[in-house]
Amino acid sequence: MNEPASREEKLELAVELLAHLEHEELALSDAIDRIETVTTSPSLTREILDAAEKRGVIERENARLRVRRGGTYVNYESQVVRREGEFECRRCGTTITTGHFVKLDAGELGPFGSSCIRKVTGRDAGGDDAET
Template sequence: MTDDRARERAHEDDRVALALDLLAALEHDDLPLSAVVDRIETVTTDPTLVRTILDEAELRGIIERDEGRVRMQRGGFVRFERHVVTREGDFDCLRCGASLSTGHFLQLDTGELGPFGSSCVRKVLGRD
């Protein structure tokens, strides 16, 4: 494997791990598949990688898929005070693309995900 391909594979592995962490932290018990894909797309929009993430999440027991619905099998909980940090700057929301002067970043075990706007971070986590 070439160095470039090895780096690309490591980056894909990091995105899978981050997306799995995000799915494990969702506060919903049950979501439509499209809503779960919406959350995964904050990590990657590569359709092959999205499928890999869904398959891996099911294999690891994080989710269960059934007829277009996804049930969360392990509920996590993100404490805003501890797991969501804000930074001032010039950002674009990963979810909706809006320009932000304050970015909200999720601190997950496998890394940081963001920036999000204040309403999008709540939506991603299932608070709204």
């Protein structure tokens, strides 16, 4: 994937990613881990969290987030695309030969390895990729 070109595109992609998490509640650190697949800018991360809260996507309380998504989550059959090639996982940096990309209305995010795609979408509580 090409990086989203603008700050606004990154914001929209990250807010949409938060709206599509598998679990309704997660630690702020886990949310930031997901946001960092879009940006590592601390100011943009704060802007993303603020925008998600203002839009009713999340509620923040202490160091936890509650996702108010109304039952939407990433559908692996229609929203996750696998591509073969030489990739570097966007989350953990591992070299991978199968890249998983998440298709969202705001754009495409990836590539991710098989473990990291589950982490980014909230389907898995842990695990960095160790695959090639």
